[in-house]
Amino acid sequence: xxxxxxxxxxxxxxxxxxxxxxxxxxxxxxxxxVLADTAPPQESPLxxxxxxxxxxxxxxxxxxxxxxxxxxxxxxxxxxTFLADQLTEAGIPAVSDTHDxxxxxxxxxxxxxxxxxxxxxxxxxxxxxxxxEKFKAxxxxxxxxx
Numbered sequence: 001x002x003x004x005x006x007x008x009x010x011x012x013x014x015x016x017x018x019x020x021x022x023x024x025x026x027x028x029x030x031x032x033x034v035l036a037d038t039a040p041p042q043e044s045p046l047x048x049x050x051x052x053x054x055x056x057x058x059x060x061x062x063x064x065x066x067x068x069x070x071x072x073x074x075x076x077x078x079x080x081t082f083l084a085d086q087l088t089e090a091g092i093p094a095v096s097d098t099h100d101x102x103x104x105x106x107x108x109x110x111x112x113x114x115x116x117x118x119x120x121x122x123x124x125x126x127x128x129x130x131x132x133e134k135f136k137a138x139x140x141x142x143x144x145x146x
Contacts, residue, residue: 068095071124072114079143080112083128091126092120 002011002063004018005027022033071094074080080096087094097112116124136142 067118068115069118069121069123070113071116072128074112074114075143077112080114083131083143084114086131087114087116087124087127092116092124092127094120094124 001013002025004011004021004023005025006023006029007018007021009020011016011018011025012093016110017033020035024030037077050076072083073079074083074096076096079100084094094116095115096114100114114124132142
């Protein structure tokens with residue numbers, strides 16, 4: 001610890017300037033120092049395409065296009081995650097359930113699911129059917145183990 005020569009605050013040795021006044025251990029004040037609480041928020045480097053002021057949020061080009069729909073029931077979370085990753089690598093954005101609520105609640109009729117955008121459902125199902133055929137050819141059974 002070092003003590004700020006200007007304001008007397010105790011400063012962690014990993015800091016080069018006082019967190020309270022911006023003065024270095026040598027007594028040199030930083031003229032550009034601003035307390036974090038008083039600094040204005042910085043502009044985001046991301047272009048979020050957000051409305052300005054009171055403008056309404058624009059409607060998406062296809063209101064249903066971004067809705068997620070179920071495209072596959074997996075045996076377990078590992079399979080759901082694997083298939084979602086494979087679909088995404090194939091250019092079809094997909095996500096999987098992160099918890100198997102069916103298992104937790106004792107339901108054996110279904111498992112964790114893989115989800116895609118509604119607009120990608122047909123492509124995802126076609127990709128999954130092709131993958132299932134390749135899997136059967138290599139392993140002698142389908143993805144469900146039957």
